[in-house]
Amino acid sequence: MGITYLAANRNKRSLTLDMSQAEGKKVASSLCKKADVIVENFRPDVMGRLGIGYEAISAHNPKVIYASISGMGATGPDMNLGAFDLTIQAIGGYMSITGERHGEPIKLGTSAFDIVAGMNCYSGILAAYIQLLQSGNGQKVETSLLEGEVAFLANAGLEFLLTRNNPVKWGSEHAQQVPYKAFETADGHAVIGAAYQNIWEAFMGVLGRADLISDLRFSNLEGRITNRDELYSLIDPEVRKHRTADLLERLSAAKVPCSPVNNIDQVFAMPQVQHRGMQTAVSHPSYGTLAQIGPSTKFSAFDVSEGWTAPPLLGEHSAEVLREWLDLPSSDIDVLIEHRVI
Amino acid sequence: MGITYLAANRNKRSLTLDMSQAEGKKVASSLCKKADVIVENFRPDVMGRLGIGYEAISAHNPKVIYASISGMGATGPDMNLGAFDLTIQAIGGYMSITGERHGEPIKLGTSAFDIVAGMNCYSGILAAYIQLLQSGNGQKVETSLLEGEVAFLANAGLEFLLTRNNPVKWGSEHAQQVPYKAFETADGHAVIGAAYQNIWEAFMGVLGRADLISDLRFSNLEGRITNRDELYSLIDPEVRKHRTADLLERLSAAKVPCSPVNNIDQVFAMPQVQHRGMQTAVSHPSYGTLAQIGPSTKFSAFDVSEGWTAPPLLGEHSAEVLREWLDLPSSDIDVLIEHRVI
Numbered sequence A, B: 001m002g003i004t005y006l007a008a009n010r011n012k013r014s015l016t017l018d019m020s021q022a023e024g025k026k027v028a029s030s031l032c033k034k035a036d037v038i039v040e041n042f043r044p045d046v047m048g049r050l051g052i053g054y055e056a057i058s059a060h061n062p063k064v065i066y067a068s069i070s071g072m073g074a075t076g077p078d079m080n081l082g083a084f085d086l087t088i089q090a091i092g093g094y095m096s097i098t099g100e101r102h103g104e105p106i107k108l109g110t111s112a113f114d115i116v117a118g119m120n121c122y123s124g125i126l127a128a129y130i131q132l133l134q135s136g137n138g139q140k141v142e143t144s145l146l147e148g149e150v151a152f153l154a155n156a157g158l159e160f161l162l163t164r165n166n167p168v169k170w171g172s173e174h175a176q177q178v179p180y181k182a183f184e185t186a187d188g189h190a191v192i193g194a195a196y197q198n199i200w201e202a203f204m205g206v207l208g209r210a211d212l213i214s215d216l217r218f219s220n221l222e223g224r225i226t227n228r229d230e231l232y233s234l235i236d237p238e239v240r241k242h243r244t245a246d247l248l249e250r251l252s253a254a255k256v257p258c259s260p261v262n263n264i265d266q267v268f269a270m271p272q273v274q275h276r277g278m279q280t281a282v283s284h285p286s287y288g289t290l291a292q293i294g295p296s297t298k299f300s301a302f303d304v305s306e307g308w309t310a311p312p313l314l315g316e317h318s319a320e321v322l323r324e325w326l327d328l329p330s331s332d333i334d335v336l337i338e339h340r341v342i
Helices: A003-008 A022-034 A054-060 A085-091 A112-135 A145-152 A154-163 A197-207 A221-226 A228-239 A244-253 A264-269 A271-275 A318-326 A330-338 B003-008 B022-034 B054-060 B085-091 B112-135 B145-152 B154-163 B197-207 B221-226 B228-239 B244-253 B264-269 B271-275 B318-326 B330-338
Strands: A037-040 A065-070 A139-144 A180-184 A189-193 A258-260 A279-284 A288-293 A297-299 B037-040 B065-070 B139-144 B180-184 B189-193 B258-260 B279-284 B288-293 B297-299
Touching: A003 A288, A003 B154, A022 A054, A022 A318, A037 A112, A054 A065, A065 A112, A085 A112, A085 A145, A085 B180, A085 B189, A085 B258, A112 A139, A112 A145, A112 B112, A112 B297, A139 A145, A145 A154, A145 B271, A154 B003, A154 B264, A154 B288, A180 A228, A180 B085, A189 A244, A189 B085, A197 A221, A197 A228, A197 A244, A221 A228, A244 A258, A258 B085, A264 A271, A264 B154, A271 B145, A288 B154, A297 B112, A318 A330, B003 B288, B022 B054, B022 B318, B037 B112, B054 B065, B065 B112, B085 B112, B085 B145, B112 B139, B112 B145, B139 B145, B145 B154, B180 B228, B189 B244, B197 B221, B197 B228, B197 B244, B221 B228, B244 B258, B264 B271, B318 B330
Parallel strands: A037 A065, A065 A139, B037 B065, B065 B139
Antiparallel strands: A139 B297, A180 A189, A189 A258, A279 A288, A297 B139, B180 B189, B189 B258, B279 B288
């Protein structure tokens, strides 16, 4: 089991099904007709070809919430274009706004738009479920990696739509805030956000460069934006004189927002991260105690992570699900196993 | 109105309130007692100090869904630490896994964990609303920028928890897939993902380097990962001989996943993006037709973007909301205006 699988599949049961066999298609159709929620991420035409498209299923199961995640969108000229994280980050524009100022295209450290699509699908299902509770009817929910990415362009996307200028890459800097970036220190990096006037002044105090506060080139935010490179060429060497821990301590005391650039080990070592339950574990049949990242959202009326189960082995629950959902007798299940359908 | 404001505030009404005045606090408390859903993003201790914390409000309004978004988490040793996008990207580890292989820390092109926190808050509210419909009781929902980011570490975070190795930055490359990255072409860049054996072979066919398929250093994925830099030093110059459009056409014909690295103008020019309604507009009192990015998720039973309203002017709906929610007579509203409470 790969790490990506183990990161994405807790609290699921696994049933395998050979859809190339007629018996496999029949089982899939029977399961879909009993499902409260269906989530599928085939290309848009596949479920229909298998006889389990939304129209076919909802005709028998009008309460079903049928959620589809595609690469490029459920309809449209490129609906069947193959897509995965790398190509989506590139085609949807996020790669053009993330990276060093004149650097190479880079991709995000995790498969961000896979995750975003999953989050959009999840909230879409919940919204549809609320409608179901109120109207008695299910519906189809569609999202895609590309649509999730375009929405995620947020202010950068709207900047283009309103100004027709392409947003560009800024490294760790900000188009409208200066000073505000990751600085090199004597022993690593620190991010410092000191664009607001009083914070800017406090920052210069810590660096011992109060003279720059009254320098007309930098005395207000507009000037600091206009003379950005000049300012950084003066400040950068000052920051580099300090060790990260010392600098952060002095900046924090002066109420200048700052942070270390943490590696992942440092993240999970933070008492705050542990306190919020972001490292947890499930019990796994092969691995014993299996670490998991905790939930990002907490609820006062219930504990989200109570009763979590491990990512399943492939087909671990095939027989169990067929018995529970379809009341299949053991003899029928044995035939499916014998025919390698499950 | 800044672009970020215009990107984040459609379909809202705006009421301004001076919470430093007793009358302002009283209005806030009255509104909270009538609210179905409260969303707040002050530091964790502020709402309580204002007399409108969860305990105070839910005592009068047990059906309320009270959602809090903080920087670092609603409780814990760092709960009151100031946080914004730059510091969060650094402290939560995402900056350590995104960027050029030996490059500088960079931040994502939009305020990604602001957006992620909003998405988590939204789905949290929907989940709590489903519980409300079933139990009759509201509840408190908590999320934060930091918790959203740690969850977003996904497989990279779990990789550390399981192996104790820190994931590193890979530029546009992938730790476990080769060749798979953004390549420089004769006139720009193209991303190409050709790690799977048959796709790898097709890619080499397009480049006219079928000889590399049988080269023992590269003949399987394991070899290509081990000899990654050697392989790229052979392929990179071949890719650079081609113009992006020509190369993508030939790769697509050979079924090799690929994509241009689009700027934002190219994204919105895509027929697919337009077909999926990702560019839309609202009518704004000052700007006339105001462009907006469309919704990432579509529903068959209703049109998400029907009836969208423009981001409001500051305080545009102060009087309207107080009339509707609190039945305040015009004379009382005039007093609040006179006292600069609203």
